Amino acid sequence: MATVNLEHVTKIYEGKVEAVKDATLDIKDKEFIVLVGPSGCGKTTTLRMVAGLEEITKGTIRIGDRVVNDVEPKDRDIAMVFQNYALYPHMTVYQNMAFGLKLRKFPKHEIESRVREAARILNIEELLDRKPKQLSGGQRQRVAVGRAIVRNPKVFLFDEPLSNLDAKLRVQMRAELKKLHQRLETTAIYVTHDQVEAMTMGDRIVILRDGVIQQVGTPLEVYLHPGNRFVAGFIGSPPMNFIPATVISKNSAFWVKTSGFELKIPEDKVEKLGPYKDKEIIFGIRPENIYDKMFAVAAQKENTFKVKVDVVEPMGNEAYLHVLSGSDLITARVDFRTKASPGEEMDLVADMNLMHAFDKQTEKAIM
Ligand SMILES: Nc1ncnc2c1ncn2[C@@H]1O[C@H](COP(=O)(O)OP(=O)(O)OP(=O)(O)O)[C@@H](O)[C@H]1O
Numbered sequence: 001m002a003t004v005n006l007e008h009v010t011k012i013y014e015g016k017v018e019a020v021k022d023a024t025l026d027i028k029d030k031e032f033i034v035l036v037g038p039s040g041c042g043k044t045t046t047l048r049m050v051a052g053l054e055e056i057t058k059g060t061i062r063i064g065d066r067v068v069n070d071v072e073p074k075d076r077d078i079a080m081v082f083q084n085y086a087l088y089p090h091m092t093v094y095q096n097m098a099f100g101l102k103l104r105k106f107p108k109h110e111i112e113s114r115v116r117e118a119a120r121i122l123n124i125e126e127l128l129d130r131k132p133k134q135l136s137g138g139q140r141q142r143v144a145v146g147r148a149i150v151r152n153p154k155v156f157l158f159d160e161p162l163s164n165l166d167a168k169l170r171v172q173m174r175a176e177l178k179k180l181h182q183r184l185e186t187t188a189i190y191v192t193h194d195q196v197e198a199m200t201m202g203d204r205i206v207i208l209r210d211g212v213i214q215q216v217g218t219p220l221e222v223y224l225h226p227g228n229r230f231v232a233g234f235i236g237s238p239p240m241n242f243i244p245a246t247v248i249s250k251n252s253a254f255w256v257k258t259s260g261f262e263l264k265i266p267e268d269k270v271e272k273l274g275p276y277k278d279k280e281i282i283f284g285i286r287p288e289n290i291y292d293k294m295f296a297v298a299a300q301k302e303n304t305f306k307v308k309v310d311v312v313e314p315m316g317n318e319a320y321l322h323v324l325s326g327s328d329l330i331t332a333r334v335d336f337r338t339k340a341s342p343g344e345e346m347d348l349v350a351d352m353n354l355m356h357a358f359d360k361q362t363e364k365a366i367m
């Protein structure tokens with residue numbers, strides 16, 4: 001069991017590429033933390049620095065109470081599962097899982113009991129004599145995780161371990177890894193570029209962009225209260241709508257005015273938005289917080305606005321509407337019974353209690 005702390009950690013490759021900038025992060029004991037962000041944002045670099053595979057340019061990394069900046073990877077008590085889990089093709093599953101322990105000169109009976117225990121946990125006992133090429137992708141993935149489990153590490157590091165699997169298997173392995181973590185209670189740092197994986201697996205999520213930590217929080221915190229426009233657009237699918245708007249005051253209330261509508265700002269948000277009166281902001285609203293008026297509850301109907309339907313995407317349990325509101329393109333996730341039809345006008349309703357607003361210049365959340 002261990003905590004992992006990053007203190008002002010910076011990584012500059014070859015004196016010029018600043019891959020990670022001043023990262024400070026406290027990972028709790030037994031926590032499952034997910035680093036998420038687009039390609040090139042510094043996820044792998046961060047993980048490799050924790051593993052000791054990459055030198056730290058500036059800052060301090062601690063595992064437990066120990067500063068590990070100068071500790072060899074093999075002495076850090078961590079186990080890493082890579083994206084291309086590279087099993088040794090000429091070895092059996094058993095030998096693959098035993099290999100790391102053998103290198104570390106563990107006694108044979110200890111290796112045997114650890115491998116069998118890991119195989120039992122991962123449900124691959126009957127595969128121990130097979131070679132990797134005789135396994136499915138999901139089974140190979142389990143062997144790769146098994147290799148890490150047998151080490152009994154203080155910290156697990158996962159670098160996009162599911163990205164080679166097809167969508168269905170990924171969902172299944174996602175649940176399995178989560179179950180595994182609940183069972184082993186080992187601190188885990190998990191890297192992915194997939195926000196759904198991040199949301200579903202993480203106790204907390206760290207959103208990275210261009211080497212800078214944007215926000216750290218539970219899945220619900222970052223979904224409900226994104227700290228800036230980037231996080232707001234990255235977490236959630238389809239992504240939040242961002243619409244250029246002005247805050248106006250009219251009929252003793254405040255309103256969001258865009259090219260297509262004027263919608264009333266709920267009273268509890270006026271304190272934060274009032275200072276933006278007559279100023280431009282970025283109005284944010286998630287597709288799932290916009291309804292087809294025909295299926296909206298009465299209380300929301302005062303927030304109605306007219307749009308022209310561009311595209312209808314039926315998903316079965318719901319439908320995505322891509323509509324034009326004034327000159328703004330908006331996506332709505334509405335009831336599957338919608339009668340929306342391309343080219344026609346319709347009424348949508350926005351749940352303004354769940355609206356977001358971002359400063360136009362800094363792109364930081366206003367509330
Ligand atoms: N060995 C290296 N030398 C120079 N630059 C590197 C090196 N490794 C990574 N970089 C650069 O550092 C930045 C961060 O890379 P990193 O691999 O950490 O990103 P990532 O978030 O893991 O991306 P991906 O999702 O594509 O795996 C990128 O700009 C990358 O080009």
Ligand SMILES: [Mg+2]
Nearest residue numbers: 043044045159
């Ligand atoms: Mg990477």
